[in-house]
Amino acid sequence: xxxxxxxxxxxxxxxxxxxxxxxxxxxxxxxxxxxxxxxxxxxxxxxxxxxxxxxxxxxxxxxxxxxxxxxxxxxxxxxxxxxxxxxxxxxxxxxxxxxxxxxxxxxxxxxxxxxxxxxxxxxxxxxxxxxxxxxxxxxxxxxxxxxxxxxxxxxxxxxxxxxxxxxxxxxxxxxxxxxxxxxxxxxxxxxxxxxxxxxxxxxxxxxxxxxxxxx
Amino acid sequence: xxxxxxxxxxxxxxxxxxxxxxxxxxxxxxxxxxxxxxxxxxxxxxxxxxxxxxxxxxxxxxxxxxxxxxxxxxxxxxxxxxxxxxxxxxxxxxxxxxxxxxxxxxxxxxxxxxxxxxxxxxxxxxxxxxxxxxxxxxxxxxxxxxxxxxxxxxxxxxxxxxxxxxxxxxxxxxxxxxxxxxxxxxxxxxxxxxxxxxxxxxxxxxxxxxxxxxx
DNA sequence: TTGGAAGCTGAACACTTGTATTGGAGGCAC
DNA sequence: GTGCCTCCAATACAAGTGTTCAGCTTCCAA
Numbered sequence: 001x002x003x004x005x006x007x008x009x010x011x012x013x014x015x016x017x018x019x020x021x022x023x024x025x026x027x028x029x030x031x032x033x034x035x036x037x038x039x040x041x042x043x044x045x046x047x048x049x050x051x052x053x054x055x056x057x058x059x060x061x062x063x064x065x066x067x068x069x070x071x072x073x074x075x076x077x078x079x080x081x082x083x084x085x086x087x088x089x090x091x092x093x094x095x096x097x098x099x100x101x102x103x104x105x106x107x108x109x110x111x112x113x114x115x116x117x118x119x120x121x122x123x124x125x126x127x128x129x130x131x132x133x134x135x136x137x138x139x140x141x142x143x144x145x146x147x148x149x150x151x152x153x154x155x156x157x158x159x160x161x162x163x164x165x166x167x168x169x170x171x172x173x174x175x176x177x178x179x180x181x182x183x184x185x186x187x188x189x190x191x192x193x194x195x196x197x198x199x200x201x202x203x204x205x206x207x208x209x210x211x212x213x214x215x
Numbered sequence: 216x217x218x219x220x221x222x223x224x225x226x227x228x229x230x231x232x233x234x235x236x237x238x239x240x241x242x243x244x245x246x247x248x249x250x251x252x253x254x255x256x257x258x259x260x261x262x263x264x265x266x267x268x269x270x271x272x273x274x275x276x277x278x279x280x281x282x283x284x285x286x287x288x289x290x291x292x293x294x295x296x297x298x299x300x301x302x303x304x305x306x307x308x309x310x311x312x313x314x315x316x317x318x319x320x321x322x323x324x325x326x327x328x329x330x331x332x333x334x335x336x337x338x339x340x341x342x343x344x345x346x347x348x349x350x351x352x353x354x355x356x357x358x359x360x361x362x363x364x365x366x367x368x369x370x371x372x373x374x375x376x377x378x379x380x381x382x383x384x385x386x387x388x389x390x391x392x393x394x395x396x397x398x399x400x401x402x403x404x405x406x407x408x409x410x411x412x413x414x415x416x417x418x419x420x421x422x423x424x425x426x427x428x429x430x
Numbered sequence: 431t432t433g434g435a436a437g438c439t440g441a442a443c444a445c446t447t448g449t450a451t452t453g454g455a456g457g458c459a460c
Numbered sequence: 461g462t463g464c465c466t467c468c469a470a471t472a473c474a475a476g477t478g479t480t481c482a483g484c485t486t487c488c489a490a
Contacts, residue, residue, distance in 0.1 A: 027242035041469045104319045114375045142396035145379040153368010160329045164360040176418045181357040203391045256439045
């Protein structure tokens with residue numbers, strides 16, 4: 001927001017688009033809206049990105065690149081983190097919000113991003129010398145996928161969490177409550193053993209399920 | 216899909232709209248598209264619902280009502296469930312998908328729905344004689360909110376889970392893997408005690424956080 | 431039979447959308 | 461200066477949008 005004038009017009013357009021896409025979705029944002037937010041003419045958006053699809057592709061690329069860079073930094077910094085969580089905390093908020101929305105709107109980049117996050121999770125979970133305890137599951141892939149989904153879910157629905165908690169969990173003010181709650185949930189034995197057994201048995205009786213297929 | 220012809224045109228329009236809203240978002244669905252899917256003329260949509268906003272409001276109302284009805288049935292049936300989860304499984308898939316999308320697109324109905332789900336979760340968690348173990352947290356509200364968010368997150372991002380797992384977790388074929396993974400995750404002590412302590416301490420050092428505010 | 435209300439259609443209107451085009455301003459090599 | 465490039469604004473246009481409206485059927489009570 002501050003110091004926007006330092007950026008090139010192209011960068012300002014990209015940033016504005018990132019924000020608009022995140023806030024209103026792909027269909028909901030207009031070239032004209034992005035142009036106005038960036039303080040340029042609609043024509044310039046076309047000039048730099050060719051089309052709305054091109055603009056979105058540029059946002060995808062930028063967001064993923066920003067996230068990868070950050071991930072490398074986080075890992076190099078040596079902070080042991082439970083997969084996505086700590087990473088997400090350190091990454092630019094606009095980028096996160098953009099990816100969260102892209103995940104719902106269905107961009108190819110976001111899908112790739114999600115899949116990589118799952119693979120990364122699975123890798124960490126399987127690692128013998130991991131910081132994490134070894135998960136007790138016979139279906140590591142599903143374990144990783146669901147864990148990833150839950151993490152991203154918090155991102156995607158942060159607006160509702162904001163309303164419910166009174167502070168945006170994606171900001172420094174709101175994050176601690178979210179983080180503590182997640183730790184509590186992941187640490188707690190919320191489900192009584194009998195209930196779990198009962199539910200597992202029930203699911204075993206469901207049709208169309210034969211063990212855990214995997215590639 | 217089958218036997219649609221039995222429904223009144225109004226109901227067919229509503230069902231088609233529910234599906235289109237879920238699939239393409241509010242901005243992405245058109246009156247003409249809904250009309251075509253329902254096999255009626257665009258004019259009839261206007262006739263029955265007045266406007267696109269009216270159509271959406273009707274979908275909101277219908278979806279929530281369908282869910283509430285189902286919840287009552289589930290509770291009356293006496294199946295102890297961990298809040299939303301089992302409930303969601305028994306509710307109509309289109310309704311779920313619609314609400315998931317509405318949660319992201321931001322409809323008043325969906326927001327209310329989310330808040331009620333949090334309240335319901337909190338209630339069950341606090342209940343002394345609950346089927347669940349008592350959660351160990353000093354911030355029950357955040358606990359319930361995050362738990363709810365995670366559950367809904369699975370719903371919102373089910374498309375990606377589908378891609379990652381090879382089967383839609385919202386169908387009978389795909390659900391067991393999702394369910395088992397969720398149980399594993401909620402049951403596991405994934406995070407080592409030292410790591411949790413360390414992270415909690417780190418969050419205590421964050422600025423802008425004074426205990427847990429509550430209403 | 432008649433009248434009117436309800437269900438329903440298709441065309442038309444006003445507006446927004448993405449995109450294409452034209453052309454101007456400012457720097458830079460020659 | 462001249463030509464040429466990039467950056468940029470303004471306008472124009474075709475497609476798609478929500479919405480309106482006149483008129484058609486169908487049904488049912490009086």
